[in-house]
Amino acid sequence: MTASASVVEPDITKLLDHLARHPALARRLGGARDQWSAREIGDGNVNLVFAVHGPDGAVCVKQAPPYVRAAGPSWPLTPERVLFEHRALVEHRRHAGPYVPEPLHVDPEEHLLTVEYLEGHTVMRGDLTAGARYPHFAGQVARYLAHTLFFTSDLALPAGRKRELASLFETNTAMCQIMEDMVFTEIFLPHARNRWTSPELDGDVQRLQQDTELKLAVSRLKQRYLTSRDALLHGDLHTGSIMVSEDSLSVIDQEFACYGPMGFDLGTLLAHLLIAYFAAGARGPDRAAQQDWLLSAVEEVWDGFRTHFTELWRNHADGDGYPPALFTGVATKALEAERQRYLDELFTDTLGFCGAEIIRRVVGFARPADFTTITDSAHRAAAERRALALARTLTTAPTAYRSAAELTAAARDS
Numbered sequence: 001m002t003a004s005a006s007v008v009e010p011d012i013t014k015l016l017d018h019l020a021r022h023p024a025l026a027r028r029l030g031g032a033r034d035q036w037s038a039r040e041i042g043d044g045n046v047n048l049v050f051a052v053h054g055p056d057g058a059v060c061v062k063q064a065p066p067y068v069r070a071a072g073p074s075w076p077l078t079p080e081r082v083l084f085e086h087r088a089l090v091e092h093r094r095h096a097g098p099y100v101p102e103p104l105h106v107d108p109e110e111h112l113l114t115v116e117y118l119e120g121h122t123v124m125r126g127d128l129t130a131g132a133r134y135p136h137f138a139g140q141v142a143r144y145l146a147h148t149l150f151f152t153s154d155l156a157l158p159a160g161r162k163r164e165l166a167s168l169f170e171t172n173t174a175m176c177q178i179m180e181d182m183v184f185t186e187i188f189l190p191h192a193r194n195r196w197t198s199p200e201l202d203g204d205v206q207r208l209q210q211d212t213e214l215k216l217a218v219s220r221l222k223q224r225y226l227t228s229r230d231a232l233l234h235g236d237l238h239t240g241s242i243m244v245s246e247d248s249l250s251v252i253d254q255e256f257a258c259y260g261p262m263g264f265d266l267g268t269l270l271a272h273l274l275i276a277y278f279a280a281g282a283r284g285p286d287r288a289a290q291q292d293w294l295l296s297a298v299e300e301v302w303d304g305f306r307t308h309f310t311e312l313w314r315n316h317a318d319g320d321g322y323p324p325a326l327f328t329g330v331a332t333k334a335l336e337a338e339r340q341r342y343l344d345e346l347f348t349d350t351l352g353f354c355g356a357e358i359i360r361r362v363v364g365f366a367r368p369a370d371f372t373t374i375t376d377s378a379h380r381a382a383a384e385r386r387a388l389a390l391a392r393t394l395t396t397a398p399t400a401y402r403s404a405a406e407l408t409a410a411a412r413d414s
Contacts (some may be wrong), residue, residue: 012038015061020144030056045070045366058117079111083254088257095151099144101250118250121243128276138297142304150312151260153230154321166229166259172321175256183360184222188215193365201251206291217396221352228261239271267353273298279370282383295408302404306343348398355394358387390414
């Protein structure tokens with residue numbers, strides 16, 4: 001029996017009682033408690049997620065058990081993660097409201113987080129495995145990234161406020177530890193949690209774990225993750241953390257939120273678009289149009305982010321980073337050049353984290369459905385091998401790519 005199966009029934013009773021005790025939530029559902037229905041809809045690795053419907057409306061309730069959902073009680077994990085998720089929802093919604101669900105209530109004792117129910121939205125990853133394309137996605141997620149990263153950084157915030165905000169997430173140590181271990185360390189060791197397409201990739205994994213140049217590059221990225229406090233990150237921004245409809249999106253699952261390097265969020269998202277690209281190629285020639293769209297989305301996400309972030313910096317530089325008073329008159333041209341240097345450096349950072357994320361999704365514990373739902377193991381392994389080849393160059397030689405167009409060209413050639 002899985003961990004989720006062992007707790008679903010008592011948790012449904014518990015969460016309905018919880019909702020009934022809070023008048024605002026009960027009013028949102030409408031009717032009486034015995035008219036409400038709940039079902040478990042989560043497909044993630046960490047938490048249980050329920051959709052609750054009443055006569056007048058619906059809510060989404062997340063429960064954090066004291067362990068990793070995908071592993072069960074054998075992998076304990078603090079249920080306090082819902083508090084960090086709630087804090088991140090509040091802060092990111094302040095800056096990117098259209099792309100973040102409304103948090104309605106958090107219960108720190110029962111470890112339940114209630115948010116708005118996203119009617120008409122589905123998890124993006126599942127849609128991608130079915131061949132979907134979303135023409136508005138790239139522009140919207142680029143704006144989400146630009147606003148959440150800029151407005152929680154020193155470019156927008158006074159130093160005191162930035163430190164205060166960062167301190168609220170500094171103790172999300174258990175969730176950060178998962179990333180530190182699973183993205184940067186475990187996959188390069190003979191760790192029990194690692195899994196891959198075997199025996200097809202056995203030799204590839206052995207070479208990867210013996211690759212000193214790659215391990216040094218990944219260790220440099222880990223050091224950035226450990227020490228940087230650029231901005232408030234989502235912390236696990238992939239296509240399974242994005243709900244989409246035909247014309248809108250909403251970013252969910254902020255339990256890994258922390259202050260860290262901006263390139264981590266950017267790189268993680270680009271990694272999963274590239275994973276979807278390689279996986280689509282393994283599903284047959286009828287996915288060529290989707291592959292073209294995925295690569296165009298990679299370009300549009302980065303290029304759109306860069307444009308929006310630059311405009312925000314020009315017009316909302318209210319923080320203690322690069323004080324505007326220092327750059328008046330002729331110095332404004334020098335500041336503009338510095339902005340472009342900053343973003344060039346961020347692009348390099350992004351590519352490194354992108355490569356590290358691809359590698360851990362091929363070799364590590366949390367393998368994505370993009371790959372795992374490819375039933376032919378030979379085709380799956382071929383797609384994963386192409387992804388690994390690109391990921392290695394992104395991680396060890398990110399400065400070789402000067403633009404998103406060069407990145408997508410490399411993906412086509414892999």
